[in-house]
Amino acid sequence: MYAGEVSAPSPEYVREFVESLPAAYRAAFDDDARRAHAATALARGGAPAKVGAFASPRPGAFALCVIAEDRPGLLATVGAAFVLATLDVVDGAAFTRATPAGRAEAVDLFWVHPSASATEAPASAAAAADRVERALVDLLEGRADVDTARPAPARAGAETIVRFIESEAGALATLEVETYDRSGLLLALARALFQQRVQIVGSQVKTLGDRVLDRFDIVELDHSPIGPTRRLEIQVAVIAAVQPR
16 A cells, blocks of 8 residues: 555455456455555545555556546546656556445556656655546546646557457457557547447556557447447547547
8 A cells, every 4th residue: 555544454345345356356466466456445435536556566667556436438537647647557457346335436557657758757656646646636526627638649650450359258349459659548548439438347558668559348338239330430439549640
């Protein structure tokens, strides 16, 4: 947990928190990380969002846990908060869980480093978490505008591949985007999906050198599968958001 002020959750709270998340989460994080994530969720209380840091063996990046009440466009708002905080996403994974009260809560984990445009880098993961939290809460409460956060322009001639991958169950469609990395890319992608009125129920962000491979599990707002015609519309919208204009 971060900033010493976050109370340690009880073992029962941690167990319930972990069990409310999908198997992919449990496979990805050890007990220490799970306790830190649960502590951030507990600290959120009724606040619109809470951001905490957690220990990670990955060098050169701050590991941040973003907990917020799930809502349409949340991932785009989180992406905007990173841009406003002058932090770039290196890797990430987004999950959704049901709280004991039955509300949908986003549990998003990111590894970030300062953007090239940052005039002052945060001194610690706790400082980075505080910077993102302030930006995110301001966006969620209307004191800042998502439109003021602008992704960096794409590289001219950058190759972008956008495709759909079927899930085994067939209910979820996974949109895979491979392109060159740039500051604010998560914002550009999540904003395009929000504008297409689809719901992101899970995502993964992977940076491999100067290339990024992002995957988004999406459904329609009524949780129905994405049909063939809509898939083409979504692919066109995502390419337009990523490619230079």
